Amino acid sequence: MARIAVIGAGMGALAASARLAVAGHRVVVYERAATYGGAVGVLERDGFVFDTGPGLLPVPAVYRDLFVKTGKKPLEQCVDLVQVDPASHHVFADGTQVSLPNASRAGVVSALDAALGAGAGERWGDFLVRAREAWDRTRRPLLEEPLWPNWQVLAEREPYPVVRQRRLLRTRAAATLAEVGSWELGDPRLAVLLESHALAHGLDPRVAPPAAAVLPYMEHAFGTWYVRGGMRELARAVYERCLARKVEFHFDTAVGRIVEKDGRAAGVELADGAVADADFVVAGVAPAVLDRLSSHAVLRGDAEVPPQRGRPSRLTVHLALRGGRPGGVAHRTVVHAADREAELNGLFGERRAGPAAPGTALPASPTVTVLRPGDPALVPDVDHEAVTLAVTVPSGLEPTEKDAQRVLTTAERAVPGLRDRLLWHEVRTPADIARATGADGGAVPAPALAAAGGRLLHPSNSTRVTGLFTVGGWAHPGGGLPHAGMSGALVAGLIVEGPDFQGSQ
Template identity: 80%
Template sequence: MARIAVIGSGMGAMAAAARLAVAGHRVVVYERTATYGGALRRVERDGFTFDTGPALLPLPAVYRDLFVKTGKQPLEECVDLVQVDPSARHLFADGTEVSLPNASRAGVVSALDEALGAGTGGRWGDFLVRAREAWDRTRRPLLEEPLWPNWPVLAEQEPYPSVPHKKLLRTRRAATLAEVGAWELREPRLAALLESHALAYGLDPRVAPASAAVLPYMEHAFGTWYVRGGLRELARAVYERCLARKVEFRFGADVARIVEKDGRAAGVELAAGAVEEADFVVAGVAPGVLRDLVPQATVRGDGEVPPQSGAPSRLTVLLALRGGRPERVAHRTVVHSADRDDELDRLFGERPGLPSSPTVVVTRPDDPATTPDAEHEAVTLSVTVPSGFSVSDSDVERVLGVAGRALPGLRERLLWHEVRTPADIADETGAEGGAVPAPALAAADGRLLHPSNGTRVPGLFAAGGWAHPGGGLPHAGMSGALVAGLIVEGPEFRGSQ
């Protein structure tokens, strides 16, 4: 039985802790804040309850596998997991809208044809077929296996089978997601629909590789899911599974450094001065935090995937509204920007700031647990913003103005609102500027890969959204599975079968 110290209690770190404990190891989690869950936090006020992190769960199979491998109770006995239908409602800048059924290709094709014109659904359906091919090519190396030592192969090869496109007497293939939208979908609203999936993960579609097509494909193929009570309930269930497996949690335990002995990780030193010995250390922290914990050693060296930098953050506005949730309202509505170029320049260009017309995601769960009674509604607004962005009152007013397109009578219904800024995310996760990591993607010269779960310090491993396979709830869960496999089986571990 090995002694294992886990730094941080985000979803990836807890997934690793539960799997390592069930393998017979003694696991202690050191969390500098007062609670677990990383970005999966909750705000409660006046009987209203809000998620402040992810609002929906794609690819729930990752957490189903975690619960199968770590105990007798399956995931569905620990949380109330429900499929959201429609998957999303999209409000476009020209006033048209479409509601897309959950995990139904035929339904999506029909809805798009009816809303946007004959032929649009077919083009989107054909795109999903190509996106599936990219998914099939990258699923194992980017989600289920440790990062390949020859990772440049993933960086160089574009797995998305772009359609040949003739332009100026030349035949070209889409290399970016924006080019896929322009050349293959050939409809501005379809392109906006495609690009919204990248924007939700903080990716610039103008430079994101065509392989980012797997992001809308994941949602289409595996559905979008909600946990009754909010996604914080998923974090609670994973935490309780850790406790059932005898994982020990120490909250308010700020780790000052990782202790090394004979050239390998040998424990952690707390800010209070105590040294806790361990045979392995799992760090579920942001890259800057990890560097500070081992200043005397090179954690990531030349020739390895470097940690991502410059990832955007998220602005969240929590709304307590008078009046109950109307029937047949979509759980999620995407209000698209009226000026796509200005939005992308503000997010990713040299003029950082909130655009005049940001894309706003409006979340309206049909969940009595989120409100004091049936005569009120809890709504969350989410906007991608630059990391480190300082939010002003006028920024919040702009977001409320855009959200009013999806929420008629918003101003009259508003009891109060709370704002969660990049600074709040930084406080909760330790990520510089409140940056939110994106999932790993192939191609793009490796810019969207994440560092491997192993490090140059023997005995030190990295889990969570800032390590392979990157950000997002499914990816964080898989990072925990990969770290557990590498510790239990050793470097010969090749992933789940």
């Protein structure tokens, strides 16, 4: 039995802890905050409850596998997991609206044809077929296997089978997700629909590779899911599974540094000076925090994937509304920006090639995701509604009340009479995310993607220090609830089976 010290209690760290404990190791988690979950937080006020992090769960199979491998009760006996239908409702700048059924290709094709005109659904369906090819080519190396030592193969190879078209007297293939939308989908609204999946993860579609097509494909193939009571209930269930497996937690306990001995991780020194010895250390923290905990750069090297920095953040506005949720309202509505190019310029700068340049201000007309769960557990009674508005914003942004009002104005296109119903609103800023996660500027990590020269890969779970591993959104395979869960599985496999571990089965 090995002694394992885990730094942080985010979802990836919790997933690794449960798996390591069931393998017979003694696992102790040190979390500087007062609770678990990391970015999967909750806001409670006046009987209203809001998720402050992810509001929906894609690819629930990751957490189903976690619960199967760590105990007798499956996921569905620990949380009330329900499929969201429609998966999303979209309001485009020209006023066109469409609801997309959950995990139904035929339903999506019909809905798009009805809303956007004959042929639109078929073009989107054909795109999803190509996106599936990209998914099939990258699923194992990007989700189920440790990062390859020759990761450059993933960085250089474009897995999406782009359609070659004649442009400017020569045959060309789309080089970015935005070009895929413009060249292959044939309708600017379909292009906006595609780009919104990248934007939701803080990616600039003008720079993101065609491989980002796997993002809408994952939602289409595996559906969109919600946990009744809010996504915080998923964090609670994973935490309780850790407790059942005898994982030990120390909250309000900051780690000051990672102790090394003879080039190997040997434990952690707490902020109060106490030292906890360990055979392995698992760090579920952002790169900047790991830099402070180590005496040298454990993630850097000429042949290694560098840590991502300067990613965009997220602004959320939580609304307490009088009046119950109307029937037939979609759980998730995306209100698209009136001027997408201006929005992207505001977020990423005007460069069209190379790494995205961070923006400095909220776009004048941002894309706003409106979440209306209609969950009785989130409101004081049936005569009230809890709504969350989410916007991708530059990291480090210090929003003003004027910014919040601008988001409310956009959201009124999805929630008529919003201001007349508003009891109060509360804004969660990038600074709040920074406090919860330790990420500089409240940056939110994106899922790992192939191609793009490796810019969208994340550092390996193994580090340059023997016995030190990284887990969570800032490590392979990147950000997002399913990716965090997979990072936990990978770290557990690397510790239990050793460096020859080839990935989850």
